[in-house]
Amino acid sequence: MSAASAPKTPILHVDMDAFFVSVAIRDRPELRDVPAAVGGGPRGVVTCANYAARAFGVRSAMSGVQARRLCPPLVSVPLDHDLVSQVSAAVREIFGRFTPSVEMVSVDEAFLDVRSAVRLLGSPVTIAERIRAEVLAEQRITCSVGVAMSRGVAKVASRHAKPDGVVVVPPEELTTFLHPLDVGELYGVGPKARARLHRLGFATVGDLATTPLPVLVHALGPGSAVRLHRLAHGTDGDGRSAPRRPLETDRSMGAQETFGRDLHAGRDRALIVSELLRLSARVGRRVRAAGRVGRTVTVTVRFADFRTITRSRTLTQPTDVTQEIHATAVGLYDALSLGDDTRLRLVGVRVEGLLPRERAPRQGMLGERPRGWRDADLAVDRAVERFGKGVVGPASLLR
């Protein structure tokens, strides 16, 4: 492509509006303008609230109790994982019609590099509107798009476009758009970093942008300084949307569960061990389904006071066997030697250091383990696939 035809704003950040709840209620028109949210059970938090609920102040990660206090008529809708995946894949397919360079960042957002598409399809803004129209026509949900020359700016722009809009930030308007914003709007700047930056006198993105890099390095350390400096100048990612690691190459898989009531470490040990088995089985099934094995097993324990600790063990041989994951998890749990009266709120099991099964070193002889466990796992996997979860499982989990 000639330089003259290169778009000045080639990066699109497409973000579905209130994705989880939009998917959940798209076939329930009666809920269209009613405050609704996914999540928010007795001990849970709001996963995703629609805009009618947000008008009451309901936000993601807010406890269900607080959400209902703010918005008594709030309707709670269940999360349909399969439907979410299905709609996400369909949306991904729509993106692919416009450019081969699509990076799904999560189920509900993506970066698109439309550099090569402009000659055939029109300006980035035209493409953005066409994407929005096709998503709405085919999936009956809305999305918002940020258009800019860097990923970081496109991401901020899409947030400002919400709901159901487009915001374009051409280079000549970059400073006007970006500099007045609070530093907390930058990707990767959460509450902690924001507070620290404010303390240091960096309240706005402009404060960062107008500070020489060496000064930032001195204040923040090299890593954060360079990252924030680039974000504040809109030069992150060199203007390109380079696909990173493909989504299917997960580094870890885990499962955790908050108990309906706090459990006692000692008295309820049997319950906790069986919960660890449930979680290990869930994780093991996912690891096997992905054709992978993992080297490290991590157990998470959250106490009643919300303090959270982790303990991990790296195995001599990677595994995808439920029984091994569970045995390791129980070993880690017991090694904590918690007092009998210690109250636990949550336990979790995670398998890390995932690699493809065929690349895993399998040593014979010495590490020979009964292969029966794995065969049993695979039989259970097949049954679950055929008949659904809950039909087959470890005997100790049956009531």
Add this chain to the structure above:
DNA sequence: TCTGGGGTCCTAGGACCC
């Protein structure tokens, strides 16, 4: 009746090896 569940990445110390 505060505070879910799925992840990624970074830091930092200690062990261990060369």
Add this chain to the structure above:
DNA sequence: TCTGGGGTCCTAGGACCC
């Protein structure tokens, strides 16, 4: 007896994102 520096792996915690 004292003295190096670099590199990697493991573990634990924490910030952050959706």
